[in-house]
Amino acid sequence: MQKLSNTSAWPVYERDSIRCLETQLQGSSSTPLMQQAGLATAQLALAMAPHAQRIWVAAGPGNNGGDGLEAALHLHRWGKSVHVSLMVPAANLPPPAHAAWLRAQKAGVRITSDFPTEWLAEMVPQDLCIDALLGIGATRPLSAGMQTWVKAINQCKAKVLAIDAPTGLAPDSGQLLGGPKDAALCVQADQTLTFIAAKPGLFMGHGRDASGQLWLESLRHTSTGTGITIPPQAWLNRPQASLPKRHASHxxxxxxxxxxxxxxxxxxxxxxxxxxxxxxxxxxxxxxxxxxxxxxxxxxxxxxxxxxxxxxxxxxxxxxxxxxxxxxxxxxxxxxxxxxxxxxxxxxxxxxxxxxxxxxxxxxxxxxxxxxxxxxxxxxxxxxxxxxxxxxxxxxxxxxxxxxxxxxxxxxxxxxxxxxxxxxxxxxxxxxxxxxxxxxxxxxxxxxxxxxxxxxxxxxxxxxxxxxxxxxxxxxxxxxxxxxxxxxxxxxxxxxxx
Structure with a gap:
C-alpha cells in the first residue's frame, strides 16, 4: 500500500481500463481480488482508527459492498466491534460479494439491513465509518435510498474511509453524479483507499475535496513486469525538465x-x-x-x-x-x-x-x-x-x-x-x-x-x-x-x- 502524493508521477487509469486490468489480475492470482482488497482496507482502517470502539461499514449492492464485507471480516477477527449495514438482501449481491457475505456471516460479523441508529449516535471521532457503497461502479445520479445512506455517513462523527472512490463522485471526471447542486450527496472522506491504479476523478473537480488523503493498493499491478500492457490514460504531473543552469550568460x-x-x-x-x-x-x-x-x-x-x-x-x-x-x-x-x-x-x-x-x-x-x-x-x-x-x-x-x-x-x-x-x-x-x-x-x-x-x-x-x-x-x-x-x-x- 502506498500513499499517493503530488511529488510522484503516478499512472492514471479510467474505469474501462481498470475493469480490463481487474480481469487480467484476477486470472493471474490464486487469491480473489476482493479478499486482497478487503484485507488492505482493514489494515488501513486499523491504522486510521487504532482506538476505535465502533466501526460501521455501509455496504452497497455491488462488489464495493463485498470489499466492505471482507474488511469487516478481518476487523472482527482482530477484536474490533463492527456493524455492517447491507443495502440489499444478500441474495441480490453479485457472486463475489455474496461469497464475501457468507464468509463474514460465518465468522460472526454483525450484519443488518438497516442503520444501527442508536449505535451511530454514540460514535465519536476516534471511531470509523467505512464507505463501501458504490466505489467506481456508479454512473447515474444517486437514488433516494442511496442519498439517505450518504447523508448518514456525512453526519456521522467518526472518521470516514472510502473504498476505491467516495460514493457520489464520478471516478473518471471528479464531478458529482447528481450535479453541482448535490454537493452534500457525495461522501466526504478523510481518507480513500483506491485499488489497482489511480483514477482521474480523485484528482480533478470535487475529487480532491471529497477524497481526503489518497492511498493506493495495487493488488500486484505494476506498470512493468506483469505482462500487462494497457497504457494509462494520464499521468500525474511531475515535470521532467528543469531550468537550464548557465554561468556564462547575459x-x-x-x-x-x-x-x-x-x-x-x-x-x-x-x-x-x-x-x-x-x-x-x-x-x-x-x-x-x-x-x-x-x-x-x-x-x-x-x-x-x-x-x-x-x-x-x-x-x-x-x-x-x-x-x-x-x-x-x-x-x-x-x-x-x-x-x-x-x-x-x-x-x-x-x-x-x-x-x-x-x-x-x-x-x-x-x-x-x-x-x-x-x-x-x-x-x-x-x-x-x-x-x-x-x-x-x-x-x-x-x-x-x-x-x-x-x-x-x-x-x-x-x-x-x-x-x-x-x-x-x-x-x-x-x-x-x-x-x-x-x-x-x-x-x-x-x-x-x-x-x-x-x-x-x-x-x-x-x-x-x-x-x-x-x-x-x-x-x-x-x-x-x-x-x-x-x-x-x-x-x-x-x-x-x-
Missing amino acids: KGSHGDVAVIGGMAMAASEMGMTGAAVLAASAALHAGAGRVILSLLSGQATQSASPDVMQREWQHLDLEKLHVVCGCGGGQAVQSVMPAVLRRSAQLVLDADGLNALAQDDRLKAGLRQRASAQPSVITPHPLEAARLLHSSTTQVQNDRLKAAQNLADRFQCTVVLKGSGTVITAPGQTPRINTTGNGRLAVGGTGDVLAGLIGARMAQGISAFEAACIAVAQHGQLADDWPEAHALTASRLAERLT
Missing part, C-alpha cells in the same frame, strides 16, 4: 518575452491593462531575460515595473519573441491576432485571445498552421474550452481528459485546461493531471500570472509541453505554500516566482 541568454494585451478603459468602460501587467510581472520574476509590455490601449502605464520595457506591438520583432497574447485584450485583440499567429516565434494564447479564436475560423486555421515549427500553448478555463469545442461547460467538465486532448489535436498545440486538477496535454503526449494548487487561486489575475510564467519557461529553452507542465506545477505549489494569515493576490503571486 540577459539575452534567458529569452525575450513580449506580453500583448490590456485594452483601454475608454473602449470597454472597464480598464483591463492590469491583466497584461500581471503577465509581464510574472514573466519578469520567473527569470525571463527581457520582458516587453505592449498595451493595446496604446499608452504606457505607470503600474508596470521599471524593469519591464514598454513598446507598441507594431514595432516588435515578433519572429524573435516568445509572445503572451490575450490577457485583458478585450475586443481590441482581434485585430492583432492574425499577425501574432503568423509571426510569433513561440506563443502563449490566453483569455481574450482564446475568445477571439473561438469566433473566427481564419484564426483557428492560423493556430493550426503554426504546429511544431512555431510552438504554441493555449490556456483555456472550462468555458473557453467549451467555446472552442462548440460544446458546453458541463460536457467539458464531465470528461476533462478528452476535452483537453481534443483541443490539442484540433489546434496542434499544447493545451492547459485550467481548473481543479488542471490537465496539460499536446499532440502525441499522454495527458498530465496537475495535483498542486487550491481554491486560493480562484481570484482575479492568477490566470494571467500563469500565462506569463509559461511564456518565461518557454523563453528559457524548455519545450512548450514541458514548460506548461513546469509552470502549472509551480503556480499551484506557490498557492499550497502560501502563508495562511496572508491573502493571496495575483500581484503577490507573481512577485514570489523564481
Whole structure:
C-alpha cells in the first residue's frame, strides 16, 4: 500500500481500463481480488482508527459492498466491534460479494439491513465509518435510498474511509453524479483507499475535496513486469525538465518575452491593462531575460515595473519573441491576432485571445498552421474550452481528459485546461493531471500570472509541453505554500516566482 502524493508521477487509469486490468489480475492470482482488497482496507482502517470502539461499514449492492464485507471480516477477527449495514438482501449481491457475505456471516460479523441508529449516535471521532457503497461502479445520479445512506455517513462523527472512490463522485471526471447542486450527496472522506491504479476523478473537480488523503493498493499491478500492457490514460504531473543552469550568460541568454494585451478603459468602460501587467510581472520574476509590455490601449502605464520595457506591438520583432497574447485584450485583440499567429516565434494564447479564436475560423486555421515549427500553448478555463469545442461547460467538465486532448489535436498545440486538477496535454503526449494548487487561486489575475510564467519557461529553452507542465506545477505549489494569515493576490503571486 502506498500513499499517493503530488511529488510522484503516478499512472492514471479510467474505469474501462481498470475493469480490463481487474480481469487480467484476477486470472493471474490464486487469491480473489476482493479478499486482497478487503484485507488492505482493514489494515488501513486499523491504522486510521487504532482506538476505535465502533466501526460501521455501509455496504452497497455491488462488489464495493463485498470489499466492505471482507474488511469487516478481518476487523472482527482482530477484536474490533463492527456493524455492517447491507443495502440489499444478500441474495441480490453479485457472486463475489455474496461469497464475501457468507464468509463474514460465518465468522460472526454483525450484519443488518438497516442503520444501527442508536449505535451511530454514540460514535465519536476516534471511531470509523467505512464507505463501501458504490466505489467506481456508479454512473447515474444517486437514488433516494442511496442519498439517505450518504447523508448518514456525512453526519456521522467518526472518521470516514472510502473504498476505491467516495460514493457520489464520478471516478473518471471528479464531478458529482447528481450535479453541482448535490454537493452534500457525495461522501466526504478523510481518507480513500483506491485499488489497482489511480483514477482521474480523485484528482480533478470535487475529487480532491471529497477524497481526503489518497492511498493506493495495487493488488500486484505494476506498470512493468506483469505482462500487462494497457497504457494509462494520464499521468500525474511531475515535470521532467528543469531550468537550464548557465554561468556564462547575459540577459539575452534567458529569452525575450513580449506580453500583448490590456485594452483601454475608454473602449470597454472597464480598464483591463492590469491583466497584461500581471503577465509581464510574472514573466519578469520567473527569470525571463527581457520582458516587453505592449498595451493595446496604446499608452504606457505607470503600474508596470521599471524593469519591464514598454513598446507598441507594431514595432516588435515578433519572429524573435516568445509572445503572451490575450490577457485583458478585450475586443481590441482581434485585430492583432492574425499577425501574432503568423509571426510569433513561440506563443502563449490566453483569455481574450482564446475568445477571439473561438469566433473566427481564419484564426483557428492560423493556430493550426503554426504546429511544431512555431510552438504554441493555449490556456483555456472550462468555458473557453467549451467555446472552442462548440460544446458546453458541463460536457467539458464531465470528461476533462478528452476535452483537453481534443483541443490539442484540433489546434496542434499544447493545451492547459485550467481548473481543479488542471490537465496539460499536446499532440502525441499522454495527458498530465496537475495535483498542486487550491481554491486560493480562484481570484482575479492568477490566470494571467500563469500565462506569463509559461511564456518565461518557454523563453528559457524548455519545450512548450514541458514548460506548461513546469509552470502549472509551480503556480499551484506557490498557492499550497502560501502563508495562511496572508491573502493571496495575483500581484503577490507573481512577485514570489523564481
